[in-house]
Amino acid sequence: MPxxxxxxxxxxxDIPALLGLIESLFAIETDFTFEPAGTERALRMILAGPxxxxxxxxxxxxxxxxxxxxxxxxxxxxxxxxxxxDVVVAxxxxxRGIGRKLMDAVAEEARAxxxxxxxxxxxxxxxxxxKFYAANGWSELDLIGRRKML
Numbered sequence: 001m002p003x004x005x006x007x008x009x010x011x012x013x014d015i016p017a018l019l020g021l022i023e024s025l026f027a028i029e030t031d032f033t034f035e036p037a038g039t040e041r042a043l044r045m046i047l048a049g050p051x052x053x054x055x056x057x058x059x060x061x062x063x064x065x066x067x068x069x070x071x072x073x074x075x076x077x078x079x080x081x082x083x084x085x086d087v088v089v090a091x092x093x094x095x096r097g098i099g100r101k102l103m104d105a106v107a108e109e110a111r112a113x114x115x116x117x118x119x120x121x122x123x124x125x126x127x128x129x130x131k132f133y134a135a136n137g138w139s140e141l142d143l144i145g146r147r148k149m150l
Contacts, residue, residue, distance in 0.1 A: 005059030017063035
């Protein structure tokens with residue numbers, strides 16, 4: 001069991017740990033394939049830009065979880081909304097409240113940015129994640145996700 005940990009903003013030296021966490025997430029998501037170089041490029045873009053924030057949960061010098069908040073503009077809200085992505089807790093560290101602490105920190109960061117609504121996508125076959133989100137106040141939508149690769 002790790003010692004007391006904390007949520008903090010990710011740094012460039014967290015990229016190797018983030019790559020491992022995202023690889024484990026993509027292993028259970030049917031719509032995405034892990035591509036290390038592309039994922040690393042995206043992480044560096046997020047860390048360098050002003051419109052997104054990667055948060056990590058660190059304990060005993062190890063990154064055990066992560067969540068990313070992207071700021072978008074919502075015509076439905078008439079202002080800012082947040083897209084949450086890459087929510088993952090390391091195997092062996094799940095069930096210890098790390099995910100909840102990350103999502104609470106995401107909400108705190110969102111409020112600080114003036115965001116009034118958060119949204120996320122989850123794999124419809126990922127029962128543990130769906131139950132986690134429901135237990136933490138996330139409601140299901142009637143919307144169906146679609147994508148078009150360019």
